[in-house]
Amino acid sequence: MFENNQAGQIYLLALNPTDSVTEGFLPAARRLGLTVTVLTDQPEAHRDRSPDVEVLECDIRDFHAVITRISTHRTPNAVFSNSDHLQTQTALAAEYFGLPAKSWRAALRTKDKAEMRRHLAAGGADTVRSVELAAGQDPATLSCLDVPFPCVVKPREGVASEDVIRVDDAATLEQRCKEIQSRRPGAALVVEEFLGGELHTLETLGDGRRLHVLGGFHTELSPPPYFIEERLTFVPEHPGPVVAQVLAQLDALGVGFGACHTEFVVEAGRARIIEVNYRAIGDQCDLLLAELLGVPLFEHILRTHLGQPLPADLEARTDVAARLDYPCADREGTLTAAPAAVDLTVGDVRLTYRPVRAIGERQPLHHTNRDFLGIVRAIGTDQESVDRAVADFLAGQCWEITP
Known part of the structure; x- marks a missing residue:
């Protein structure tokens, strides 16, 4: 139950329904005795999937609209989202109401892949050669810039490897950028050096004071030029020096509250971050993680957003x-x-x-x-x-x- 034995109100921001929300966070909120209100721009889809949950329509990509919707409803005890697209808005809304939250700056840095690269480089944490193509900018201008090959082109704020493509020469790069722009006319793109090595993930959970490492996965991808995740194998413990390198980069980004899913490669003992998803891992990996570790993972994540400290030992199975x-x-x-x-x-x-x-x-x-x-x-x-x-x-x- 809620720590003070009174019903707490949590607002959960979501786009489309996901297994993480409907099978993970909503049942966990019920077990904690919380009153849940889903704020979404797709209300009917959520009502169909979760008919027993209060769902309110809201322009959730606009933090001002989120604040207004909450302030005209019930007083919040927590504002939470597991969506890549909504972490900054959620953090700003929670901060407005004086509630525990991720740093909105850290949320923005991790979502904006170009800003993440700039921030890590400026702080000396890691430097990856990259350039940014603004929305609508002619890809031909890339020929005048220092673009490394092979390289990877991707939307600056994309997710799930959508429109993420390896490119080996300038002509193909221009063609790929034009194709992505035709599908995403309002999206800025990032072109960065291809980072070789095996792909891994690190799953972490923090309360702002203590950070737990939950293990990670070894990810097997489809053949190039695409990056489809075809298989993930659980890794209870990555090598200590590798974990230390990844955690140092996360610390430089300001990450340490709630759940975080970080993708990285290791080449010659050097850990290089591919991207940081400042939320729990998806595609049912979070459901598997909770089951195999034998811990109330979703409850722990929600508790951090209620201001409750994490235990010193999660007592997770290894x-x-x-x-x-x-x-x-x-x-x-x-x-x-x-x-x-x-x-x-x-x-x-x-x-x-x-x-x-x-x-x-x-x-x-x-x-x-x-x-x-x-x-x-x-x-x-x-x-x-x-x-x-x-x-x-x-x-x-x-x-x-x-x-």
Whole structure:
């Protein structure tokens, strides 16, 4: 229950409904005895997914509109969001009401990939060669700038590897930038040097005074030029020097409150941040993390936003192995056959499959996680058993896409 045994009011800002919200944070808020109000620009979608939750329409990308909506409703005890797009607005609104919150400056630095690079470089934490292409700016101007090759072009404030592409020469770079601009006419782009090495994540949880490292994942990606996450394997503990380097860069950015999901590569012992998502990891990794660690992860995250300190020891399990796989569409078309949701026990492995796309749904090929057909997550006591259970399950399934 809420610490003072009185019902607390939490405002949760969201765009589209996500598993993190509907299966993670909303049930956790109920267990904490909180009254929840969802503020969103997609109210009907949230009412369909969570009919027992109060949902109010709001222009949530505008922090002034958020403040007005809250101040004309019930007095808040917490303002929270797990959306990449809404961390700055949420932090500003919470600060306005005098509530515990992330630094809005840190939220902006982590969301704006160009500003993140500038800030890390200015503080001497890390320097990645990069240039920024303003919204509407002619990509031909990049030929006059010091663009390294190979490089990666991506939206300055994008998410989920959408329109993130590796490029190896100037002509292709100009072409790719024009393609992204046609899809996102109002978006600024970042072009930065390609950082080699294996991709990993670090998951952290802090209350502003104490920071817990929850482990991370090793991420396997699709072949270039795209960066689709196809498999994540849980890593209970990254090497100490690597963790120290990543935490130093997060500290330079001002990150340390609530949940944070950081992607980084390691090359010759040097940890280089790819991006910082100042919220809990998504795509059901957070659901898996809570289950495998055996801790009330979503409750802990909400408690930090209520001003409650985290325990010195989360008492998280370390004797576990886990993996997530994301079967992906390889062409555009209509999904005409696919497995249904299932929960299985294979030896000591607990395996869960959830479809992402419905049979009969037609979609183009996005080259992002929007191509996911389903999500397989598995937890066990040793990696070999987990890997075998997932491989056997996938081998027995069929997804059919009709052009």
